[in-house]
Every structure is written in structure tokens, then in C-alpha cells.
Amino acid sequence: MKTEFLIVGQGLAGTILAHEFLKRERNFVLIDEFRENTSSKISAGIFSPISGKRMTKMWNIDELKINLSETYFSLEKLLACKLLYEQNIYQIFGSVKEQNDLTLRLNDSNFSKYININPKAEKDLKQPFGAFEINGSGWVDVNLMLNNFANLLIERNLFIKQQFDYADLTFQNKKWIYKNIEAEKIAFCEGYKNNNNPYFNYLPFVPCKGEVLVIKCRNLLTEKIIKKGIYLVHLYDDFYKVGATYEWNDLNETPSEKGLNFLEQKLTELINLPFEIVKNSAAIRPTVKDRMPIIGSHPTHENMFILNGLGTKGVLLAPLMAKLLTDFILDKKEINNEISIDRFSNYFELGS
Numbered sequence: 001m002k003t004e005f006l007i008v009g010q011g012l013a014g015t016i017l018a019h020e021f022l023k024r025e026r027n028f029v030l031i032d033e034f035r036e037n038t039s040s041k042i043s044a045g046i047f048s049p050i051s052g053k054r055m056t057k058m059w060n061i062d063e064l065k066i067n068l069s070e071t072y073f074s075l076e077k078l079l080a081c082k083l084l085y086e087q088n089i090y091q092i093f094g095s096v097k098e099q100n101d102l103t104l105r106l107n108d109s110n111f112s113k114y115i116n117i118n119p120k121a122e123k124d125l126k127q128p129f130g131a132f133e134i135n136g137s138g139w140v141d142v143n144l145m146l147n148n149f150a151n152l153l154i155e156r157n158l159f160i161k162q163q164f165d166y167a168d169l170t171f172q173n174k175k176w177i178y179k180n181i182e183a184e185k186i187a188f189c190e191g192y193k194n195n196n197n198p199y200f201n202y203l204p205f206v207p208c209k210g211e212v213l214v215i216k217c218r219n220l221l222t223e224k225i226i227k228k229g230i231y232l233v234h235l236y237d238d239f240y241k242v243g244a245t246y247e248w249n250d251l252n253e254t255p256s257e258k259g260l261n262f263l264e265q266k267l268t269e270l271i272n273l274p275f276e277i278v279k280n281s282a283a284i285r286p287t288v289k290d291r292m293p294i295i296g297s298h299p300t301h302e303n304m305f306i307l308n309g310l311g312t313k314g315v316l317l318a319p320l321m322a323k324l325l326t327d328f329i330l331d332k333k334e335i336n337n338e339i340s341i342d343r344f345s346n347y348f349e350l351g352s
């Protein structure tokens with residue numbers, strides 16, 4: 001089989017990159033081993049212009065947001081399903097200090113344009129210090145998107161369900177040969193499994209395990225994303241996703257008792273209603289040392305590319321990263337050093 005691109009990995013990174021290639025009418029084949037507990041599959045899919053304890057404005061938010069809307073609307077059309085839910089984040093204050101800190105920052109119009117300080121109070125939540133809202137936020141149904149996109153590729157004979165074995169990849173006559181596939185270019189999007197990739201495992205990933213719950217809770221009746229240390233996203237009917245934990249030492253894909261207890265405890269401190277835990281899941285986020293994504297080409301191997309390092313913000317980052325990587329590959333547009341793989345060239349030299 002001859003193709004222009006071979007993509008390895010169909011998480012958020014591989015899916016959005018493949019979608020970008022479809023838009024630009026390029027040929028590709030995608031390989032994924034189809035595991036259940038991947039970062040993308042269990043993700044809550046939340047995006048926000050402001051995040052973290054310090055309420056930091058997201059890097060390059062305007063460009064990220066434009067690409068986010070365009071990409072997920074385009075995927076909704078292609079896959080004939082609803083994926084993008086634009087919803088405010090209802091953020092509950094933990095203390096008077098948090099209220100004061102926020103008030104001080106409202107003088108900065110670049111920050112305050114995302115904040116509503118007098119939201120309508122949401123019912124059945126424990127909120128003695130009140131709450132504010134973040135606009136420009138929402139969530140994407142990532143799991144549905146990945147399933148439907150895989151089905152579309154299967155129908156078009158563009159999907160291979162198997163583990164990619166790096167030992168079977170060779171470069172002959174300026175082509176990448178993998179089993180019966182002859183590709184002009186190869187793009188790796190394996191998330192934290194990049195650590196197994198002999199071409200790119202020199203990159204400084206700091207994988208981070210995360211756990212989430214699906215709960216059933218009657219009468220909560222909110223259409224906002226609720227946040228206070230943890231988040232609560234309404235999925236459908238009485239079902240909500242609750243997350244997440246951050247763990248850098250215990251790196252396996254199995255849910256832990258510690259993670260379950262943490263989320264259950266935080267949830268009890270957040271809502272006034274009884275709830276039932278329906279499911280708990282764990283996966284590993286592909287986080288990079290400097291917390292920025294990685295795109296670009298391999299330092300020495302021709303026509304070999306990477307899109308990875310989406311960390312905790314894959315939904316917001318993936319659309320712009322896929323566009324910039326495709327611009328780089330097809331139109332030779334330079335990649336900004338903040339997100340380019342070239343910022344780690346010293347790690348490559350040390351390892352080789």
C-alpha cells in the first residue's frame with residue numbers, strides 16, 4: 001500500500017492531525033493499537049482560556065480558540081454528531097483570600113474579559129464564599145469523536161488496528177517502509193507511549209497519571225462546568241464526569257484507591273446531593289518538562305515528524321498544533337521555538 005503519510009496513534013493528536021490532512025486532501029493511513037485507558041479516551045475534554053491555581057491566561061489563547069472552534073465544528077459536520085459544548089465554568093471560591101486575589105486582577109482587561117463576577121448562583125453546591133464564572137470555556141466529547149473518527153477511517157480503509165512495532169520500520173529509497181506500507185512521511189502521535197519510540201524517546205517527557213469518575217446524581221440540574229479543586233461536567237441525563245487527579249510517581253493505567261478516595265472526598269465537599277460512583281478510570285497524560293507541546297521533524301531522520309506533549313490541555317492545543325505542523329510539512333512554514341522540537345536539540349545531542 002502506497003501513501004503520503006503514515007500516522008502512528010489515534011488519540012487527540014493523531015485524530016486532529018488526520019483531520020487536518022483530510023481537509024487538505026492528503027493521503028494517509030493511521031495505525032492505533034486501540035487501548036481503552038488512553039489519556040484522550042478518559043479525558044473530560046474541558047478547555048478554558050484561564051487555568052491553574054494561579055489563574056494563568058493560556059498561552060496564545062486567541063489563536064488557539066479560533067482553531068478550536070473551526071476544527072471541532074468541522075469534525076461535527078464530518079462525523080454528523082455534537083462534539084463541542086460551549087459552557088461557562090462556574091468556579092467556586094475556596095476562601096476570602098481567593099476572592100480578594102481575583103478582585104485585584106480585574107483591573108487587567110485582558111484577564112477580566114473572561115470573568116463574570118456576579119453569576120446566577122447554582123443550586124445544591126457548597127459555596128460559602130460564593131463563585132465567579134469563566135467564559136470562553138466548554139468541553140468536547142473526545143471519546144465520541146475518537147470512536148466516530150475511527151469508524152470513518154475503517155469505512156475508508158485508512159485504519160489499521162495493531163500495535164506499531166518500531167523494529168519493522170525502515171527507510172529505503174527515500175520512503176518509510178512499514179510491513180506492506182510504503183509512506184513518503186511518517187508522523188508519530190503516541191502520547192506518553194512516545195517513551196517506547198527509539199526515534200523520539202530522548203525528549204524530556206514527565207508523564208502524569210490522571211484519574212476520573214463517572215457519577216450518577218439526581219436533581220443536580222446544571223449545564224455549567226462546576227469547579228472547586230475538582231471539576232464536574234454534565235454528560236447526559238443524571239450522569240457527570242468528575243476529575244481529576246495528578247500523580248507523577250505511580251505511573252500505571254489502573255485506577256487506584258487513593259485516586260478514588262480523593263475524588264469522592266472532594267465531591268462530598270462540593271455537592272449537597274447524594275451520588276453514586278458508576279465508573280473510575282485512569283490514564284497517563286503526555287506532559288513535557290516545560291509544559292509546552294512538541295511539534296516538528298526529527299533532528300536527523302528525513303520526513304519523520306511528531307505531534308505530542310499536549311499535557312493537560314490537549315483539547316485546546318491539538319487543533320492549532322496540527323495546523324502549524326501541517327503548514328511546516330507542506331508549506332515549509334517555520335515553527336515558533338516555544339513549541340518546536342528544536343528547543344530540545346541538546347537532549348538529542350547528549351543522547352546520540
Ligand SMILES: Cc1cc2nc3c(=O)[nH]c(=O)nc-3n(C[C@H](O)[C@H](O)[C@H](O)COP(=O)(O)OP(=O)(O)OC[C@H]3O[C@@H](n4cnc5c(N)ncnc54)[C@H](O)[C@@H]3O)c2cc1C
Nearest residue numbers: 009011012013033039040043045046164191210313314315
Ligand atoms: C484524567 C485525565 C483528564 C483529562 N482531562 C482533560 C481535559 O479536561 N481537557 C484537556 O484538554 N485535556 C485533558 N486531559 C489531557 C488530554 O487527555 C491529553 O492532552 C490528550 O489526550 C493527549 O492526546 P494524545 O493523542 O497525545 O495521547 P493519547 O491519548 O495517549 O493517544 C495516543 C494514542 O497512540 C496510541 N499508541 C501509542 N503507542 C502506540 C503503538 N506503538 N502502536 C499503536 N498505537 C499506539 C494509543 O493507543 C493512543 O490511542 C486529561 C487527561 C487525563 C488523563
